[in-house]
Amino acid sequence: MDISIRPSVLRGKLDVPASKSCAHRSIICAALADGVSHLSGVTMSKDIEATIGAMTALGAEFTVNGGDITVKGTGGKTADSCVIDCNESGSTLRFIIPVAAAIGKSTEFHGRGRLPQRPIDIFIRELGRNGVSFDYHNTMPFTVSGGLRSDIFEIEGDVSSQFITGLLFALPLLDGDSEIVLTSHLESRPYVDITIETLRRFGVSAEETERGFRIKGGQRYRARDEKIEGDYSQAAFFCVANALGSEVELHNLNENSVQGDKKILEIISDMCYNGNIGHYRADCSDIPDLVPVLAVLGAFGNGDSVIYNAKRLKIKESDRLASTSAMLNALGGDVTVTDDGLVIRPTNAMHGGTVDSCGDHRIVMAAAVAATRIDGEVVIKGAEAAEKSYPAFFDDYKMLGGKANVISME
Template structure:
């Protein structure tokens, strides 16, 4: 499917974005492992999160949809999942395959996880190694480097694991496996990654302690079903933050957004670039901070980000590259090599797609350098099957000289099926 994005004159009004993708995944998983019912409100009905529901139904969990974005998970408890009859297909979801692998590592049965072509290229050794150290028998292509993953779980032992990467998926897989271990399990990261798993484990009743870079979980808790109200996904809101900053004469309020401090690196970067952004109505849902974001058109200045910035902004870096084209001076990103093993090689992909529409970009092995301001010309680009590339290039289209045609635009459905519709609702076309 192709999508044409026309230049616009302003962004006005207010908007609510779909539920947080990370929290939606984890609510289903922890609901499945809890006793009693978990009621989820604000669930993201994107393809990735629906893959998680499908997988856990195959593991014997009853999951009922009771409204458009509301589900009831009838929990089985920690040790009552059923051995699946068929291969478990996670679709495009890296979160589903890695976090579910941690849970399956503690189950006394055999299972196989597989996904689409993108999943088959993504690195799985980063979870295979710690889960194997805990006692699970895991194999895959190239000695477990890639899916499909064959998992024979069972009795696990607690470990202290120094993760070579700051990855919420790796950390979460180990913590979920730690629920089934014989003693406490600790994960130490080089930088703190997003902490939705820790917040939700605590909400469901796990015994867990955390500092910025170290998390310890104790085994065999009594997890209890919860009422989970999922806020809007910050990573989805980021595209509208960027649009309102970049398009002249804009004023936009984005309502009920998750503002977890480990997720809002993009917002902090925009403020550091002189973006006019205000947080309103700040409050808590469960263990997550939530609020409204008010954004005005701004004249941005280039900055450099690296190191502990990166885990907090990793999903928004393709969008950050688009914003950088409109900032005065030089914007530089380094230490972001993790982008090369996402749904696509996001460094190479965003650099090449920006070049397709006339932007000059220097590609680095671990990031990029962009000098602004530059005029985006318009033209034809591709998502390469990556939802965040597609949405980033849509924002570029709003400020381009000519329309931008996005090929494979259906990739956006992975995380935000209503994205193009919502973008039209707040846009004034030239």
């Protein structure tokens, strides 16, 4: 689907969609709990549907009514073999591999897009020496079988925090105590904080140590009711639109959230003053999802902006450093890819053009934000990619006055 966008000022009130990161984690915890949990305010997307499908395959029962989900948990009991379709969700894949192994379920994992190329080497190594077998040939589908044993798991912290989160879900289910030892600096730490906080609410604890985390075995997840808080990752697109001249009032955000992408508020506050946009140097090791829209903000600044410590973005839904650079350069920007980030130089010559989404939801939404300020038509090819995380994005965009029209359904 290709969409044409004309410049506009977005105005009005918006209930920010529920946090995808929080929803993934609450769904998994509820599915592993004894009893019935009720989750409200969930924003359905392809990624969330993938996690619900995964936990259904592992034995949980879901009743979905719009944004309200009732979950009858498994209590972490062993289940039969199954097939899980992760679609394009890296979170689903890496969160569920150790969970399936912990409950002794032989599981075949499927995926599409770039997901089959996303690395799982850390799990193959660490789970493989603790009772788990992988029939894996560097792509999908692949099969995980055997029963995970408690032990010390040595995990690199600079590849993806998703590996740590997956183990934090699984290790409490084992009989013995385990430890996660970080062998390098933990990047995207706020995502692990979200995991630990969610575990705590569902009755499971993980103790932080000097080396990483210690997890007692034999714990039981407890069912609970909760409302999923708004997503700062999605709010960031409208925060940047506001910095570029729009006037969107955002609701459903938790001011005390541990979401790392809340950092967008601080970055904008530091660089935008008296209606002027400055420039920034942003360490994005903890906030990788902000990079595309941060680059848009930098393109309209008054000096060179630098994004660094973002090398891991090369293995997202697209090579997100390359696709972000290509998106802005197609619109008259001057963005250079570095070894671990981007340099964004304002040109004062941004214009209409055609953007290839590269199948990446965040490129689509960042381009739509840039289009609010650009003089001319912006065409986004493959705009349906936004459905991965924010299916109602263009509905909300147009509700706020955005001028977006579908020009091709191919």
